Amino acid sequence: MLVSFFVIVFIAEIVVTFKIIEIIRMWDKRVCAVSEQIVSSNKKIQTAFTDLRVEINSILLKLNKAQIKIEEEKRKYTNKVLKYLISTALYLLLDNKGKKIFSTIELAISVAEYVKLYLKKIA
DSSP states (O other), X not given: XXXXXXHHHHHHHHHHHHHHHHHHHHHHHXXXXXXXXXXXXXXXXXXXXXXXXXXXXXXXXXXXXXXXXXXXXXXXXXXXXXXXXXXXXXXXXXXXXXXXXXXXXXXXXXXXXXXXHHHHHHO
């Protein structure tokens, strides 16, 4: 009777051990699956951050180009204003015949500038 008791307990321990091993394997598979998901999402996150960096650098380059363009336009219009101020001062200082000649030259220069701007827009 005592031997059969020990045999039954031993068999029960073996069954419990196999059940515990089965549970451990199941959890191992789940952990491996979660680990794969983390690794794959990590690559996606890194790719997204790289794309974000590229976009930010692209935006910064466009802003830099816009700033350069604004500075060019500022210089261009500053030169125009100075030219018109000087021409107005000379216009007021010159006599009547000189005014007509100066006005004609100024008109020709203005037309030439507008033609250049128009040709730049077309090209």
